[in-house]
Amino acid sequence: MLKRFVLFAICLASMQVAQAADISVFGNWSETLGAADLVGGAGTDIRSPITSGAYQATLDLSNTDGAAWTVGVRRASSSLPTGVAVAVRRTTGGSGDGGISGGQDFLTVGANEQVLCSGHGDRSGIGLQFRLTGVSVEQGTGGFGATLVYRVY
Numbered sequence: 841m842l843k844r845f846v847l848f849a850i851c852l853a854s855m856q857v858a859q860a861a862d863i864s865v866f867g868n869w870s871e872t873l874g875a876a877d878l879v880g881g882a883g884t885d886i887r888s889p890i891t892s893g894a895y896q897a898t899l900d901l902s903n904t905d906g907a908a909w910t911v912g913v914r915r916a917s918s919s920l921p922t923g924v925a926v927a928v929r930r931t932t933g934g935s936g937d938g939g940i941s942g943g944q945d946f947l948t949v950g951a952n953e954q955v956l957c958s959g960h961g962d963r964s965g966i967g968l969q970f971r972l973t974g975v976s977v978e979q980g981t982g983g984f985g986a987t988l989v990y991r992v993y
Contacts, residue, residue: 861904863911863992867897869970878977885977892970894931899966901959901992906938908960909992914953918986921979924972925949926986930957932967946971949988956990 869892878884901909913928920926930943938961947954957966 861907861909861992862900862902863990864900864902865897865968865990866900867968869896871972873975886975888973888975890972890975894969895967896970897968898964899930899934899968899990900964901966902962902964904938904960904962906961908958910958911943911956912953912991912993913947913949913956914989914991915949915951916987916989920972920984920986921975923974923976924979924984925974926988927971927973928956928988929969929971930966931969932965934963934966936963937961938963940966949986953991 871890871892873886873890875882877886877890879887899911901911915926918926925948927946927948929946930940933940938959940957940959940963942955943957947956
């Protein structure tokens, strides 16, 4: 049994009439599951949830001119098996001018954009962590993946 999950993070920046902000995401997550990931050895299921490192990817917001912003996230594509969900949360506030709030609880990411966090001013190095739930030996072997899209508005 060998399953490989790959999570890609990409970003889109939206421009507003009076204010333009830039968003960048650095990092991705790849997890290969095998016999060591079984809850109790042969004949048992895969441990759940499967969680990345706390600082798996980082998010930067720049050119805000101190203005307020919101970061949205959605899943753009996915080859995850039925029943497997991907979630993201913010683990650090990063550094820079302004502030940040929200996003500290895991947010299950679907096809519709949801608010991850909000704040004001430029921030860099905002830590992101990812989580998979619903992975099972019954889903078969192979490679699976998802792409998350981040947008600032």
